[in-house]
């Protein structure tokens with residue numbers, strides 16, 4: 001191998017990989033360079049594998065190929081939407097507190113409200129008091145749940161200030177700040 005090629009090889013390889021990645025995902029280079037662009041979740045990967053396997057039941061090779069193409073397209077679309085952030089656990093606790101009661105998130109992070117620290121004597125819920133403009137309040141409302149084996153999880157896709165209260169214990173309040 002000549003020394004010039006050796007020197008350039010890593011760059012050539014990297015460029016090739018980028019091209020491959022962009023081609024496979026079917027997205028624009030701008031989206032591909034976005035580190036937050038997501039891949040499929042484990043569950044989605046499993047569903048994709050199952051769907052591809054089901055394509056083998058088609059009769060003709062042409063039907064099989066069309067089926068696989070449709071599946072790949074469907075899951076490529078899924079991979080490009082709603083990237084997952086981190087999940088913060090908030091304990092819904094007795095006596096009467098959300099712990100922690102101040103949570104700072106990035107867009108697409110989630111909160112998992114967990115009733116494991118609740119005694120089970122009284123129910124609690126998650127009721128939104130303030131949400132940013134354009135957010136549907138009902139999307140963040142849980143029912144009254146009795147601990148300790150209850151959870152409620154929501155993803156925050158819109159930035160802004162959110163506040164929550166337990167509808168039957170007004171001292172149970174919490175704030176969530178979602179930034180870009």
Ligand SMILES: [Cu+2]
Pocket residue numbers: 096123124125166167168169172
């Ligand atoms: Cu409560």
